[in-house]
Amino acid sequence: MERGGRYRTHDLDEPTSDLEKYAREVMNAMIREGIPPTPSNFDAWFDKLLDNKPVPFRKRILKLLELEDGDDDNQGILEQHLKEAFSNIKKFLQHINLLYKNLRHLETVVEKRSFEADAIADQSAMTNLLEAMKKDIRTMTSIIKKDASELKEIYTATTDLVQDVQEHAIYDDRYGVYKKNYLLRKMAQEEKLIKEFHHESTLMLVRTNEEVVSRLKSPKIQQLVLRTVARLLLKTSRRSDTIAHYEAGVFAILMKHTSLENARLAADRLKDLVSNTNFFVGDEEIMLDVDIGIARIDLDRSTEQTIVCALEALDIAKKVDESCGICPQDVEI
Structure with missing residues (x-):
């Protein structure tokens, strides 16, 4: 660095590092072949000419390029995490569905015990209690049914979304x-x-x-x-x-x-x-x-x-x- 905080630069006509010299070589080759120097074309020719270089040189250049490649797999990782998240949501909804079934089973059990209680003579207090319990359970069941219907809609929408993500995903995590x-x-x-x-x-x-x-x-x-x-x-x-x-x-x-x-x-x-x-x-x-x-x-x-x-x-x-x-x-x- 020069005095005054300014960075010293070398003459652009005289590349010094291996990477600079090679980049100049790639550009010259593209110009000779009449290839437009777009970023995409330069990237392809950069790799193409590198195939013909000695192994030690290729390793040096590729090691430098590794610094730029850290985010290349972010798309695949993001999609994989998204799939895992939806998988967890599916499991969560399945557990809710199981809870609903268990509550329905509880209702059946209570009704069975109520029928048995009705068969016992002079059990008016018990009968009143069971009737009140049955009423509460019917109310709760009505609420659960409503929630279950909403959960089903959410489950269907989530399943469709997961399918849509899978169809539009660009990364196959089975093979990388x-x-x-x-x-x-x-x-x-x-x-x-x-x-x-x-x-x-x-x-x-x-x-x-x-x-x-x-x-x-x-x-x-x-x-x-x-x-x-x-x-x-x-x-x-x-x-x-x-x-x-x-x-x-x-x-x-x-x-x-x-x-x-x-x-x-x-x-x-x-x-x-x-x-x-x-x-x-x-x-x-x-x-x-x-x-x-x-x-x-x-x-x-x-x-x-x-x-x-x-x-x-x-x-x-x-x-x-x-x-x-x-x-x-x-x-x-």
Whole structure:
């Protein structure tokens, strides 16, 4: 700091830190390729060029970026807490419902004892007391019925709200990735960006190999394997990628500013990582394996058609001795 409390700055034409030099390199590369330097594009290219850097350099840069990523999971955590809160409300209402049933049972018991008391001769005082008690209980029951009706309405409204939250939630807490609805929204957004800026992006689908799944008889083990696959995808992906659970154990990665060739390289890295992952079911060791299918984000196809194309590539992956299958339409191109 200089005298007078002013901070000393260096010449903007002479970047000094690794991060500044790399940011300059990213910007220059975007300008050479004619990519508009929007924040979204810069973020994608920042990750894209980082893949080709030496491992020590990548680690230094990623360590710096970790300081900015502290709030990335807030959306998922918030949704998870919201679900838990509604779950507690549901349990609370269930207990109230049980209390109501117990009070109704109490009414039945009192009426039974009143009938028995009526059978006893010369018990006028007892009868009067029981009649008064029955009157009080009928009044209380009327109030409880009214409250129960209101509780039922609240319960129904809360249930509908929980369902609405689940349908609009973007985070799948089973696997720690996004949901299908968020993936579709991001794909539609990316299609608009491609139309405007003419860059390439790719969709990758990943599914656990059928031979591996067939050896897993326990649903709990199958779920554990899917969570493992999701963690591997998060580990190998770039920050600008969108990772989601599409459906039925199929995961999707929207890879912005990524050509088919670069997507192949990403599939190679994922395959290598998966091949070194194993787990035990009892005494049996099982090596994890996945099938990978990739397709271009093509403006001549709808979002749904691109997904279908990637699913076709996923089926092709089972038949070819390569790291991934390619959408037949994209192979022709």
